[in-house]
Amino acid sequence: MLPKSLQDAIDALGTLPGVGPRTAERYAYYLFRSDEKITKSLIDGLSGLHSGVKFCPVTFALIDSSENLSPLYADPNRDKTTILVVEEPLDIFALEQTKSYKGTYHVLGGAISPIDGITPDQLHIKELLERIKKDQVKEVIIATNPSVEGESTALLLQKMIGELSLPDLKVTRLARGLPLGVDLSYADQITLSAALENRTDL
Amino acid sequence: MLPKSLQDAIDALGTLPGVGPRTAERYAYYLFRSDEKITKSLIDGLSGLHSGVKFCPVTFALIDSSENLSPLYADPNRDKTTILVVEEPLDIFALEQTKSYKGTYHVLGGAISPIDGITPDQLHIKELLERIKKDQVKEVIIATNPSVEGESTALLLQKMIGELSLPDLKVTRLARGLPLGVDLSYADQITLSAALENRTDL
DSSP: OOOHHHHHHHHHHTTSTTOOHHHHHHHHHHHHHSOHHHHHHHHHHHHTHHHHEEEOTTTOOEEETTOSSOHHHHOTTSEEEEEEEESSHHHHHHHHTTTOOOEEEEEOSSOOBGGGTBOGGGSTHHHHHHHHHHTTOSEEEEOOOSSHHHHHHHHHHHHHHHTTOOTTOEEEEOOOOOOTTOOGGGSOHHHHHHHHHTOOOO | OOOHHHHHHHHHHTTSTTOOHHHHHHHHHHHHHSOHHHHHHHHHHHHTHHHHEEEOTTTOOEEETTOSSOHHHHOTTSEEEEEEEESSHHHHHHHHTTTOOOEEEEEOSSOOBGGGTBOGGGSTHHHHHHHHHHTTOSEEEEOOOSSHHHHHHHHHHHHHHHTTOOTTOEEEEOOOOOOTTOOGGGSOHHHHHHHHHTOOOO
16 A cells, blocks of 8 residues: 555564554655655764673673773772662663762663563672672662562662672662652652652751 | 763764753663663664655655555555545554544644745645545544644645635545543533534434
């Protein structure tokens, strides 16, 4: 029914996550109607993705293929004795934008999820435990997502780090409380309980 | 902050309509985590888009570059004396899927919108009027969108077709009424009025 090249473009765009046939049609038709340069720059932008990006072998952050280590980990101004543990590499980007953290990161590569077949040994936990010993870490901040999977992962990490029996090591996690701009009456019970329990002095 | 190749891919994907930085990040990271083949097939799928697709010079539907006319218009089984007028080429696809129309189509290429600078002479109205005369058309079905722009365009078409003074030519438009699966109480007033006015015998 549709011209083959258009159908090919729609099928290709439909492989993006969360993009259904109608959205893929809209993307493809937009590209077709726009200047050919836009399609060309999209193709160019994608073509270096696999060859130009890799995981840092220590922190598992995303780095340029030309680098050996995450520039953030290699930076002497960052405190290597504090590790903030996140599920995914892009979480680092969100945290760095706050400009309020001066330690280093460790990417787990997901969270435990029996339903998706993600077991603890598929996450970079072993490497985290090694880093804790090697870098004489003083604090591990667990910043997994506030989901069932993230919470299970946080509990497991707490247990495994505890088994290292390092008396000077502190394990913390990000505070729970009201996010900015959310009306009190819309907050869920668990968030509200946490906000009440962890209330701060004014 | 992010590896250059990843940032390039995010920027490139961010040019798609309605895709903000977070969605572009998600797309790019998904492609990076997936097999390189998926990125490659996305690139391949996009690369033929501009060279492989063009507009039919008569109906302005999208056709293969190798074709001279829309295969639907060239099909002797389709009734050329009935023209269904739509705003965009992909509207044809939606209507064809109903399998209940045997006439031909004409794509206007948009709707009149002074705010977006789309004037009547930018639409393929002149070509429609020529087709009406040339193909001895008996019915024009106006299927512009039920928006302010679509309604204005429909009114203008009605006026311009009327000025052809062809006594045997019928001008109709798609019925207004309740869409399937929508609760009566959620329908807007204009739709409800139209559904009541155009009620059908049971």
